[in-house]
Amino acid sequence: MTLPRDYRGQTCALARSMEIVGERWTLLILRDAFYGVRRFGEFAAHLGVPRAVLTDRLATLTEAGVLARRPGTGTGRREVYGLTPKGVALWPAVRALTGWGEEFYAAGGGPRRVFLHAADEAPLEPDGRCTGCGAAVPVQDVLVAPGPGLAPSTPDDDPVTAALARPHRLLTPLLTTAPSGRPTKGSP
Amino acid sequence: MTLPRDYRGQTCALARSMEIVGERWTLLILRDAFYGVRRFGEFAAHLGVPRAVLTDRLATLTEAGVLARRPGTGTGRREVYGLTPKGVALWPAVRALTGWGEEFYAAGGGPRRVFLHAADEAPLEPDGRCTGCGAAVPVQDVLVAPGPGLAPSTPDDDPVTAALARPHRLLTPLLTTAPSGRPTKGSP
DNA sequence: CAGAAGAGTTCGGTCACCGAACTGTTTTCA
DNA sequence: TGAAAACAGTTCGGTGACCGAACTCTTCTG
16 A cells, blocks of 8 residues: 555654555544444534545545444534544543643643543543453543533534533443434434 | 644643644654753754754753753763653654554554563553563663564664664663764663 | 754645535425 | 425635655765
8 A cells, every 4th residue: 555645764653554554634533433423414513624625534544444434324414524433443542632731831720621531430540451350441431521621512503512511431322413413422 | 821823722631732732843853852862963963854943943842841951961061852741742653653653553563662661571562561570661671672573773873773782671772872982882 | 163953934836615606406385 | 386495516715735856964884
């Protein structure tokens, strides 16, 4: 595979990874996918990424087997993008980079978001273990919850930001399309 | 801080991280820094990065407090770049992305490089713990060693690649400048 | 002190990214 | 059913980042 702008000559696995997830916006898209964002418009509104770039990134990630494009369920039948097992395997990387950012660039009030073990609601250690029970927590048992440093929500927040004002389990859909067609917060 | 190309509007810590380490080549530079690469020319020769880009990245990382520019010791007194504690804190992210690349893009023979716990030479788990003793291994106790999938070394390998053909402890200088001026492998 | 090596800088060409407007399809609701 | 809105992309011109090669200046070696 000779990408137009690859990291030629690198024998390192990190270079291979960077060819897939090292482009601008890609890791933010994947973070949103972990949060349960699934649709083109949700990614676009939440990230503010140029739509052409989003199109390119979703195609690249789908081609690489990190995301999968599937027909949506429920009333809104549009197609959705979801993480494959290969994509889910990127969770430690996303968690590590997020943790580094929180540690060195937290707002005054502390972290903006925290990751909790769903079983006991104790926060995760930097390495992904639970500070409460010490167990290695699989992705689907992680909650993302607002932290003390999170700015208060405003009426013009996009739906994704609004939904993330409450704790949410990773990999579960964040927004659903209600029968009336207006998007609302996940589980009723 | 209004970077020319920041991730505006993102309240997420991951976006902050990506502003620092998300540019092209940056994580590969940091990986090399973990390996013990310290000098401009070593980075340039090993990575094949355009020199102007390398200059920019080293300056950005130094400004961000991830790397520090220090006068070199020993006979070669040129200045060297080394990881600060803030830079060392990126190790879990580098390890996670490297591990993901090895898992999904390994060459036929297996991983190209492996990380070992220096104390018992057992490989590390994906989360950074030692498969032998189960301990969380601090960065300075990690060895990077050639794996079964590493291509055999050739005479025209750059000095960094040649030095990495043998196990090496992270964060320790990889190359030294011998009194004669010719760069040779680390500790005599 | 002369020569070589190291550490950047400069430069022109190319490519990726940006934001805004536009298109074609799907869904909603009167 | 049919009009209108929402949605998922595509198109387009302008700008900045990246690339490779050549060049300059400093530092080191013999």
